[in-house]
Amino acid sequence: MDNSQSKNKFISAFNNVEERMNGESKSPFHQLRKAAIKKFDELDFPTVKNEDWKYTNIAPILKHDFITSADVKTNKKAIEQFLIPGLKASLIVFVNGSYSKELSHITKQAAGIRIENLDALLKNEPELVMQYFGRFAGIDNGFTALNTAFAKEGTVIIVPDNTEVDGHIHILNLSGASGKNLISQPRNIIVAGKNSRVKIIESYHSLSEEENFTNTVNEVSVGDNSYVEIYRLQRENMKSFHVNRTQARLGKNSIFTHYSVTLGGSIVRNDTNILLDDEHSTGNLYGLYLTEGSQHVDNHTLIDHAKPNCQSNEMYKGVLNDSSRGVFNGKVFVREDAQKTNAYQSNKAILLSDTAVIDTKPQLEIYADDVKCSHGAAIGQLDDEAVFYLRSRGIGEEMAKTVLIRAFANDIFETIENEVLHDHLNHLVHEKLK
Amino acid sequence: MSTELSNVEELAIKDYKYGFQTDIEMDIVPKGLSEDTIRIISAKKNEPEWMLEWRLKAYKHWLTLHNSKEPTWANITYPAVDFQDIIYYAAPKHKPELKSLDEVDPELLKTFEKLGISLQEQKRLSGVAVDAVFDSVSVTTTFKAELSKLGIIFCSMSEAIQEHPELIKKYIGSVVPYTDNFYAALNSAVFTDGSFCYIPKGVRCPMELSTYFRINTSGTGQFERTLLIADEGGYVSYLEGCTAPMRDENQLHAAVVELIAMDDATIKYSTVQNWYPGDKEGKGGIYNFVTKRGACRGNNSKITWTQVETGSAITWKYPSCILQGDNSVGEFYSVAVTNNHQQADTGTKMIHLGKNTKSTIVSKGISAGLSNNSYRGLVKVHKNADNARNFTQCDSLLIGDRCGAHTFPYIEVSNHSAKVEHEATTSKIGEDQLFYLRQRGIAQEDAINLIVNGYCKDVFRELPMEFAVEAQKLLSISLEGSVG
Numbered sequence: 004m005d006n007s008q009s010k011n012k013f014i015s016a017f018n019n020v021e022e023r024m025n026g027e028s029k030s031p032f033h034q035l036r037k038a039a040i041k042k043f044d045e046l047d048f049p050t051v052k053n054e055d056w057k058y059t060n061i062a063p064i065l066k067h068d069f070i071t072s073a074d075v076k077t078n079k080k081a082i083e084q085f086l087i088p089g090l091k092a093s094l095i096v097f098v099n100g101s102y103s104k105e106l107s108h109i110t111k112q113a114a115g116i117r118i119e120n121l122d123a124l125l126k127n128e129p130e131l132v133m134q135y136f137g138r139f140a141g142i143d144n145g146f147t148a149l150n151t152a153f154a155k156e157g158t159v160i161i162v163p164d165n166t167e168v169d170g171h172i173h174i175l176n177l178s179g180a181s182g183k184n185l186i187s188q189p190r191n192i193i194v195a196g197k198n199s200r201v202k203i204i205e206s207y208h209s210l211s212e213e214e215n216f217t218n219t220v221n222e223v224s225v226g227d228n229s230y231v232e233i234y235r236l237q238r239e240n241m242k243s244f245h246v247n248r249t250q251a252r253l254g255k256n257s258i259f260t261h262y263s264v265t266l267g268g269s270i271v272r273n274d275t276n277i278l279l280d281d282e283h284s285t286g287n288l289y290g291l292y293l294t295e296g297s298q299h300v301d302n303h304t305l306i307d308h309a310k311p312n313c314q315s316n317e318m319y320k321g322v323l324n325d326s327s328r329g330v331f332n333g334k335v336f337v338r339e340d341a342q343k344t345n346a347y348q349s350n351k352a353i354l355l356s357d358t359a360v361i362d363t364k365p366q367l368e369i370y371a372d373d374v375k376c377s378h379g380a381a382i383g384q385l386d387d388e389a390v391f392y393l394r395s396r397g398i399g400e401e402m403a404k405t406v407l408i409r410a411f412a413n414d415i416f417e418t419i420e421n422e423v424l425h426d427h428l429n430h431l432v433h434e435k436l437k
Numbered sequence: 438m439s440t441e442l443s444n445v446e447e448l449a450i451k452d453y454k455y456g457f458q459t460d461i462e463m464d465i466v467p468k469g470l471s472e473d474t475i476r477i478i479s480a481k482k483n484e485p486e487w488m489l490e491w492r493l494k495a496y497k498h499w500l501t502l503h504n505s506k507e508p509t510w511a512n513i514t515y516p517a518v519d520f521q522d523i524i525y526y527a528a529p530k531h532k533p534e535l536k537s538l539d540e541v542d543p544e545l546l547k548t549f550e551k552l553g554i555s556l557q558e559q560k561r562l563s564g565v566a567v568d569a570v571f572d573s574v575s576v577t578t579t580f581k582a583e584l585s586k587l588g589i590i591f592c593s594m595s596e597a598i599q600e601h602p603e604l605i606k607k608y609i610g611s612v613v614p615y616t617d618n619f620y621a622a623l624n625s626a627v628f629t630d631g632s633f634c635y636i637p638k639g640v641r642c643p644m645e646l647s648t649y650f651r652i653n654t655s656g657t658g659q660f661e662r663t664l665l666i667a668d669e670g671g672y673v674s675y676l677e678g679c680t681a682p683m684r685d686e687n688q689l690h691a692a693v694v695e696l697i698a699m700d701d702a703t704i705k706y707s708t709v710q711n712w713y714p715g716d717k718e719g720k721g722g723i724y725n726f727v728t729k730r731g732a733c734r735g736n737n738s739k740i741t742w743t744q745v746e747t748g749s750a751i752t753w754k755y756p757s758c759i760l761q762g763d764n765s766v767g768e769f770y771s772v773a774v775t776n777n778h779q780q781a782d783t784g785t786k787m788i789h790l791g792k793n794t795k796s797t798i799v800s801k802g803i804s805a806g807l808s809n810n811s812y813r814g815l816v817k818v819h820k821n822a823d824n825a826r827n828f829t830q831c832d833s834l835l836i837g838d839r840c841g842a843h844t845f846p847y848i849e850v851s852n853h854s855a856k857v858e859h860e861a862t863t864s865k866i867g868e869d870q871l872f873y874l875r876q877r878g879i880a881q882e883d884a885i886n887l888i889v890n891g892y893c894k895d896v897f898r899e900l901p902m903e904f905a906v907e908a909q910k911l912l913s914i915s916l917e918g919s920v921g
Contacts, residue, residue, distance in 0.1 A: 054510075342838070354853035357820075365859065367844040372835035372865045380859035382850045 039151035073180035100187030157190035179211030209240035223251035255281035294327035326358035495615035495625030597633035636671035667702035700735030712748035719778025722750025729756035733765035757786035775808030784814035
């Protein structure tokens with residue numbers, strides 16, 4: 004299949020779904036979907052001619068004929084391996100894009116906190132969904148359009164003013180069925196009211212060895228004086244395709260911290276965009292990707308400083324082995340009024356093999372003068388002298404290299420306050436390096 | 438402080454010092470571009486058949502590009518250029534055969550004097566040979582005899598086509614082929630003149646070679662073509678400096694510069710560009726769309742680009758190095774200043790192909806007024822470029838709250854032994870630095886000049902002595918008063 008065949012397939016799939024609807028096709032929410040599929044028809048899938056997709060060719064994704072559901076038997080015991088041991092968390096499980104009530108487990112929360120499945124909420128309180136849906140993630144590329152057109156399942160988290168969510172919320176996404184190629188398009192909405200606090204983990208795993216495709220869109224609103232933390236953990240199989248977009252808007256005095264850890268997947272594209280929309284807000288973006296084989300990981304970030312006195316910190320690190328390929332594109336945008344902006348960006352990559360490739364593009368676009376913005380990019384390999392130092396102390400070469408890579412990656416992790424999470428991520432990196 | 442600021446701002450409204458037009462009789466080909474225009478240009482210059490054919494090939498290629506219009510990817514905005522509304526050839530009617538300066542048209546000499554490039558001065562004091570390009574045809578070439586003793590060829594492009602066709606045939610378009618980009622194709626089709634220099638094996642050029650471009654005659658697009666070749670072990674330092682008279686309509690300047698360095702050769706190419714930037718409302722000014730590229734063909738060769746860009750309404754320029762030879766070195770030092778409505782999108786490309794190749798990029802952008810200044814660069818390390826090394830530093834200084842500074846670096850690495858570093862900062866002049874200087878009795882204006890000059894020092898250091906002084910002066914003129 005080529006791009007246009009694939010595009011037509013999605014459009015006719017949409018029409019099929021629409022035909023089978025009863026009264027729902029008249030609902031205001033479905034009108035949003037309809038507008039999105041129209042937009043998708045116009046936008047199409049991006050190609051490498053598109054500057055934002057210059058280094059990432061998605062044609063291999065579109066070669067497959069994905070199906071939306073399959074019968075998969077799994078149980079609480081089987082999914083234990085995907086959980087974070089020792090972490091106190093509410094668990095929301097999606098299997099091939101569908102909410103699984105049996106596997107999910109939501110701990111008791113303070114009054115007013117809503118942690119729900121989008122599909123259920125659409126049936127019971129569509130007005131509530133309409134209030135937030137599509138407010139932050141504008142449809143500006145084919146994948147977001149597609150996700151919006153097929154929006155049905157996902158997690159809606161609404162935290163009222165002056166409330167803190169107890170423990171973490173872990174959104175577990177499992178995909179795959181043996182012998183089949185599955186597509187899932189989760190749409191998550193996270194709304195933190197004023198003076199609230201919430202910490203979320205979204206993780207992606209495979210249940211089979213086949214090529215699956217996940218196309219996620221997250222919309223996040225961080226209220227005034229609030230704190231939102233999101234960990235995105237990508238551990239799908241080495242054949243999977245993953246497109247993920249997170250769009251966050253920050254209110255006054257708020258803090259948004261985002262971690263992106265990519266270990267699995269064949270072609271992975273992460274877009275993390277934040278809008279610092281009121282004064283004294285802080286955005287922190289951290290990322291780590293370890294790639295091997297023929298993996299392709301593309302991290303795009305956009306930090307939009309729209310208001311004065313905001314801060315942003317960004318640090319992305321990558322370790323690339325074999326003939327894998329990494330892409331980093333980080334853009335810091337400082338608008339005219341955003342005086343007293345402080346923006347710091349750094350991205351570093353280590354190439355371990357002759358055939359690994361890294362393309363990086365750190366961009367600054369600045370229209371205000373009273374700002375401090377800097378970015379640094381470095382590409383290199385493990386320091387021979389450091390390896391030698393370790394070896395001279397009787398540490399084997401493999402071990403020495405692992406130690407150095409873990410130290411390199413640790414810069415990202417040491418900002419994690421939760422010890423359980425810190426150790427888990429560290430453990431995952433260690434496992435991957437074996 | 439606010440009253441001081443307004444004083445300072447008044448100073449910014451400084452008129453373009455070099456705005457004047459010289460009345461010399463001109464030989465002009467009617468406006469417009471067609472195959473005939475090219476044939477006329479070629480015939481007027483008495484060019485051999487192969488040259489005309491090459492021009493026509495370029496023109497045909499350009500036509501195919503023209504359908505898709507001018508490139509629009511740069512971070513600049515301007516009304517579309519009407520390529521039929523440009524005079525493609527203008528030459529002073531009497532081309533004098535000169536041996537000494539006394540024979541030069543006095544009117545012309547006056548122009549140069551106003552520009553501050555008195556030929557006599559230069560010849561007598563600084564030992565700089567000047568190939569002064571007055572509009573499109575070289576008028577005078579000095580020190581030629583002295584250079585030819587060493588076997589160095591330094592002449593205008595038209596002369597070189599007549600006298601050294603084998604060199605031109607071999608090298609023209611070998612670094613910037615006419616298929617390279619829209620403006621390179623246009624230039625290849627209609628280029629009128631430029632400079633040619635050949636440094637033979639093992640010769641170190643004893644003086645700084647230099648050419649001053651002037652754009653004269655209302656509505657003449659200047660399409661210069663420069664070709665510099667340093668053969669094995671050769672060394673040459675080349676200066677290019679520009680000023681142009683004040684004019685209302687936008688003028689297009691699409692030059693092509695090609696540098697070729699063979700084994701162990703070194704080329705230093707320095708530019709001070711101060712064309713008319715347009716008035717305070719952004720009216721008029723030069724469009725400077727230039728393709729500059731150097732090829733380090735040989736082992737241990739080195740090419741250094743140094744540029745001080747203060748003029749032009751729009752600058753669109755990426756002097757690049759192709760590091761083919763092993764151990765070759767590419768350097769790029771740039772100061773780009775934009776004020777009022779100026780727009781600059783400039784940077785470099787360092788393509789690492791050979792082993793142990795090194796490149797350094799130091800770019801200092803200064804934006805003031807309503808201007809926009811972008812750095813756009815590419816560092817590419819190919820698979821076989823073992824131990825490639827790059828260091829990039831691009832800093833932006835913002836003066837005033839309505840200007841923009843942007844950085845678009847591309848880094849593409851396909852070799853694991855490469856070491857690539859990139860640093861960029863954007864900030865305004867530090868209040869504490871200013872306060873420190875003011876406290877010691879240094880006037881605001883001087884203090885800012887001092888800080889800005891210090892900020893640009895890394896680049897000025899790379900300029901030849903004669904230029905460094907001029908560059909510093911230019912910088913303070915360009916920024917005068919815009920500071921606050």
